Amino acid sequence: MTTVIKVENLGKLYQLGIKQAMRDSLRDVIVDALKSPFRRFTRLRGKDTDGDDFFWALEGVSLEVREGEVLGIIGRNGAGKSTLLKLISRITEPTRGSIKIRGRVSSLLEVGTGFHPELTGGENIYLNGSILGMSRAEISRKYDEIVEFAEIGRFIDTPVKRYSSGMYVRLAFAVAAHLEPEILIVDEVLAVGDASFQKKCLKKMGTVAREGRTVLFVSHNMPSVQNLTTRCLLLEKGQVVMTAGTEEVIKKYMNDVAQADAQPVMELAEHPGRLAGMTPALRRIWMTGGEGNIVNVAPMGGEVTFHVEYEIDGTARQPIVGLIFETIHGSRIYGINNKVAPGAQVTDAPSRGMLSCHVPSLPLIAGDYFITVTFARSAERDIDWIERAYRFTVMPADVYGTGHIPRDCLGILYGEWTFSA
Numbered sequence: 001m002t003t004v005i006k007v008e009n010l011g012k013l014y015q016l017g018i019k020q021a022m023r024d025s026l027r028d029v030i031v032d033a034l035k036s037p038f039r040r041f042t043r044l045r046g047k048d049t050d051g052d053d054f055f056w057a058l059e060g061v062s063l064e065v066r067e068g069e070v071l072g073i074i075g076r077n078g079a080g081k082s083t084l085l086k087l088i089s090r091i092t093e094p095t096r097g098s099i100k101i102r103g104r105v106s107s108l109l110e111v112g113t114g115f116h117p118e119l120t121g122g123e124n125i126y127l128n129g130s131i132l133g134m135s136r137a138e139i140s141r142k143y144d145e146i147v148e149f150a151e152i153g154r155f156i157d158t159p160v161k162r163y164s165s166g167m168y169v170r171l172a173f174a175v176a177a178h179l180e181p182e183i184l185i186v187d188e189v190l191a192v193g194d195a196s197f198q199k200k201c202l203k204k205m206g207t208v209a210r211e212g213r214t215v216l217f218v219s220h221n222m223p224s225v226q227n228l229t230t231r232c233l234l235l236e237k238g239q240v241v242m243t244a245g246t247e248e249v250i251k252k253y254m255n256d257v258a259q260a261d262a263q264p265v266m267e268l269a270e271h272p273g274r275l276a277g278m279t280p281a282l283r284r285i286w287m288t289g290g291e292g293n294i295v296n297v298a299p300m301g302g303e304v305t306f307h308v309e310y311e312i313d314g315t316a317r318q319p320i321v322g323l324i325f326e327t328i329h330g331s332r333i334y335g336i337n338n339k340v341a342p343g344a345q346v347t348d349a350p351s352r353g354m355l356s357c358h359v360p361s362l363p364l365i366a367g368d369y370f371i372t373v374t375f376a377r378s379a380e381r382d383i384d385w386i387e388r389a390y391r392f393t394v395m396p397a398d399v400y401g402t403g404h405i406p407r408d409c410l411g412i413l414y415g416e417w418t419f420s421a
Contacts (some may be wrong), residue, residue, distance in 0.1 A: 002102070004183060004214050005065035005088060010097035012058040012083055012238075020025050039346040057083040058238045061097070067182075070205070070215040072229035072246055074222075074253055077272050079235040081218045085109055088216070103182025103214070104132050108172050117161035121152060121171050124160055128175045142178045149204070150174040151197075170197060177204050184208055185216045202228055220248055220387065222330030254328045262298045266390045268373070273387040281375045283309040287392055296392045300406070301361050303400035309377055311352040312383075318347055321355045322374035328367065328389070337374070365406055366396040
């Protein structure tokens with residue numbers, strides 16, 4: 001099968017702090033080069049003379065993607081996934097290494113990428129098509145289909161600078177997927193859309209792949225990666241950890257995350273799972289057993305309590321903590337918060353406090369689980385959100401007292417059974 005993307009020894013070096021802004025002008029670059037003629041050479045060899053002012057976002061990355069393949073790219077925040085896609089999309093240039101691409105590339109990396117804010121939605125469709133090298137007649141044949149998919153027919157003649165982020169994403173994806181690129185690159189940006197649109201996009205990407213086109217897909221949603229891709233690349237700290245079948249790579253990734261997060265009391269102030277732009281209000285999370293001792297392992301049907309500490313400037317008014325439970329494979333199975341819980345609705349709460357969620361009988365099959373934690377004040381939107389903040393283990397137990405343990409192949413939850421005639 002034809003190789004359409006070939007990446008060899010790819011590296012991207014970034015400069016941190018204010019020095020980069022100071023060297024933006026041509027004069028500064030020339031002066032800097034004259035002062036230190038060998039500086040660039042030492043940087044490329046990874047022996048930067050300025051120490052911590054530079055870091056490698058990617059280093060020594062090599063991969064091949066075949067025609068018609070759907071490749072998933074996964075890894076924790078800061079692993080280098082988005083940097084890799086930007087390099088392949090030619091949005092930024094590599095510091096070292098080479099990228100060879102066969103075919104037209106359409107990318108959806110950030111909300112509004114490739115759109116001109118002053119142009120209307122319709123005009124941007126033609127602009128993007130032209131960038132891909134399509135004729136006006138080719139774009140016109142796809143125009144109605146793109147507008148219908150994006151669900152923004154009423155606003156197609158409105159400048160896109162007035163679009164909401166959801167409208168931006170719908171139109172951007174519709175353009176990227178329908179203008180027949182040989183290679184479609186999609187980052188986590190789809191998370192901005194609602195659930196029904198995400199499902200629609202995943203279905204469309206599956207159709208694109210079946211048509212023989214190539215898809216590169218980055219996501220933290222492991223079920224989506226599992227359903228869409230056949231092979232995965234796992235990145236960690238800018239380097240390739242593993243490339244193999246999707247199931248094998250996801251298992252490796254989730255096990256690595258579980259081991260890294262396996263702490264009885266998890267400190268959250270600098271947790272890597274915090275979403276961008278959030279206020280670090282969440283401080284710690286831990287679990288206690290029925291006797292009040294701190295644990296991170298509990299039996300099926302066991303009594304547990306989850307405790308979450310928060311701290312924020314000023315009063316918290318009514319603090320709202322949300323817990324979202326998910327499997328080690330990333331499937332969300334349940335969510336709960338204290339917003340409607342009696343006894344936990346505190347008005348004008350202090351700036352620092354703790355909320356606890358008591359579970360009398362843990363209704364989960366044996367296995368490893370993650371908890372995503374959210375924090376809000378009163379009716380405000382979430383101001384802090386940490387993905388997979390805490391990991392705990394459920395051990396097998398004879399919860400029915402029958403000598404039989406519920407099997408994980410039958411699902412995640414179990415319940416009490418009664419009989420009446």
